[in-house]
Amino acid sequence: MTDWIDACAADDIDEEDVIRFDHDGRTFAVYRSMENDYFCTDGFCTHEQVHLADGLVMDHVIECPKHNGQFDYRTGAAKRSPVCENLGTYRVKVEGGRVFIEL
Amino acid sequence: MTQRDYSLLGPDAKRAVKAGLAAADWYHTDIPRKDMKALMKREDRTAIRDTVILFGAMAVFAAIGIWLWPSWWSAPFWLAYGVLYGSAMDSRWHECGHGTAFRTGKYNDWVYQIASFCMVRNPVTWRWSHARHHTDTIIVGRDPEIVAMRPPALFRIVLNFFGIVDGLTGWQRMLVNASGRLDPEEATYVPESEQPRVIRIARIWTAIYAATIALALAMQSILPLMLIGLPRLYGAWHHVLTGVLQHAGLAENVIDHRLNSRTVYMNRISRFIYWNMNFHVEHHMFPMVPYHRLPQLHERIKHDLPAPNRSIWQAYREVLPILRRQLGYHDDFLTRALPRTAQPYRVDLHQSALGEAETTSDGTPKAPAVPAH
Numbered sequence: 001m002t003d004w005i006d007a008c009a010a011d012d013i014d015e016e017d018v019i020r021f022d023h024d025g026r027t028f029a030v031y032r033s034m035e036n037d038y039f040c041t042d043g044f045c046t047h048e049q050v051h052l053a054d055g056l057v058m059d060h061v062i063e064c065p066k067h068n069g070q071f072d073y074r075t076g077a078a079k080r081s082p083v084c085e086n087l088g089t090y091r092v093k094v095e096g097g098r099v100f101i102e103l
Numbered sequence: 104m105t106q107r108d109y110s111l112l113g114p115d116a117k118r119a120v121k122a123g124l125a126a127a128d129w130y131h132t133d134i135p136r137k138d139m140k141a142l143m144k145r146e147d148r149t150a151i152r153d154t155v156i157l158f159g160a161m162a163v164f165a166a167i168g169i170w171l172w173p174s175w176w177s178a179p180f181w182l183a184y185g186v187l188y189g190s191a192m193d194s195r196w197h198e199c200g201h202g203t204a205f206r207t208g209k210y211n212d213w214v215y216q217i218a219s220f221c222m223v224r225n226p227v228t229w230r231w232s233h234a235r236h237h238t239d240t241i242i243v244g245r246d247p248e249i250v251a252m253r254p255p256a257l258f259r260i261v262l263n264f265f266g267i268v269d270g271l272t273g274w275q276r277m278l279v280n281a282s283g284r285l286d287p288e289e290a291t292y293v294p295e296s297e298q299p300r301v302i303r304i305a306r307i308w309t310a311i312y313a314a315t316i317a318l319a320l321a322m323q324s325i326l327p328l329m330l331i332g333l334p335r336l337y338g339a340w341h342h343v344l345t346g347v348l349q350h351a352g353l354a355e356n357v358i359d360h361r362l363n364s365r366t367v368y369m370n371r372i373s374r375f376i377y378w379n380m381n382f383h384v385e386h387h388m389f390p391m392v393p394y395h396r397l398p399q400l401h402e403r404i405k406h407d408l409p410a411p412n413r414s415i416w417q418a419y420r421e422v423l424p425i426l427r428r429q430l431g432y433h434d435d436f437l438t439r440a441l442p443r444t445a446q447p448y449r450v451d452l453h454q455s456a457l458g459e460a461e462t463t464s465d466g467t468p469k470a471p472a473v474p475a476h
């Protein structure tokens with residue numbers, strides 16, 4: 001049984017940026033792309049427990065702030081070592097100016 | 104006096120994990136997200152300019168060196184070529200390994216591959232080793248890149264000014280890898296999925312060196328080796344001169360880069376060769392910031408950092424006496440006094456590591472590791 005969880009306001013996130021969202025003891029990263037699309041992945045890097053929301057968003061890639069590992073935040077695919085394991089991704093919808101993620 | 108075991112497989116490695124020092128939460132100066140994004144922003148222009156200058160200068164120096172060969176008049180040009188090959192490539196390896204020098208990923212990768220070859224550091228192995236250095240900076244038994252251990256291996260450091268230990272180790276590991284094996288310590292941080300790449304690259308390099316040596320034999324001259332291989336030795340001095348200052352003599356087993364890393368102001372030529380890694384506290388605290396923005400980052404956070412060393416010379420005047428003392432008393436080190444404007448961090452955890460400090464960076468005894476309010 002999944003739920004749509006209200007994560008933030010759509011304009012809480014700058015264009016081509018990311019914010020952290022914590023829910024129910026878990027942490028997520030919520031992204032806004034250049035094209036104004038929204039995405040959500042696990043909040044921690046798969047290499048070590050580092051919050052991706054402190055990283056850099058660039059061309060649909062999130063770069064981890066610790067060792068510069070990269071993921072495609074649309075698919076969660078690991079793109080650059082030292083990350084080897086993909087990120088979990090979550091469906092997102094925007095309604096009434098709010099961003100919801102499906103958990 | 105504490106005996107240290109710097110191997111990644113020894114008792115200190117286990118102790119670090121047990122004490123919560125492995126993969127710990129390190130201190131970061133607070134910077135608003137907007138400012139941080141501006142500092143992290145990538146561009147190609149500056150690194151392309153620097154790379155064209157670097158490779159252009161190498162081509163010119165090498166051409167003049169070959170032209171004047173075998174006269175002694177060629178020596179200054181080989182020395183200049185050597186320092187770009189055996190030292191500037193160290194910083195290019197480093198920055199492009201982080202992937203921050205260029206915005207375009209493949210430019211980082213190309214320069215990283217070339218620089219790794221020049222420095223004889225397997226590009227796969229060393230990416231993992233350097234990741235560990237950032238996770239566990241100067242944590243004994245965890246960090247594979249500690250240069251000045253305790254007691255400091257001064258003879259080894261002196262030999263490395265001529266690339267002797269690191270160069271020879273690099274070639275030896277290359278041959279081990281080319282034979283299809285990994286060193287047992289390397290195997291602790293290189294994931295299995297990456298190990299075939301380590302071996303493939305080592306084989307390509309071995310073939311390049313074999314061709315260079317064959318050419319030297321055919322020509323009955325060391326000239327081909329003056330271009331490929333030997334500059335790793337005769338040009339290494341600058342990267343060791345600057346690299347030793349990164350952490351030597353400072354605290355071990357702390358999780359605050361302000362206490363275990365050193366920022367040193369340097370002349371423009373050294374900064375070009377070193378690609379601004381003299382801002383070393385800043386680099387460790389925020390590895391996402393490209394080398395060309397480190398001076399800006401330094402200005403932004405210096406209120407929260409220990410005073411930088413004013414020059415290479417002044418930094419050595421601080422480091423050498425402490426290294427000499429560590430030969431006799433391993434627990435001696437420099438405590439970095441933080442300015443009054445700095446945020447303290449994890450005093451509880453650091454008290455045990457810093458409790459035995461005898462000297463502060465300004466020469467006074469036993470200063471606290473937190474601001475003296």
Ligand code: FES
Pocket residue numbers: 045046047048049050064065066067068069070082083234
């Ligand atoms: S923690 Fe993310 S790349 Fe290492």
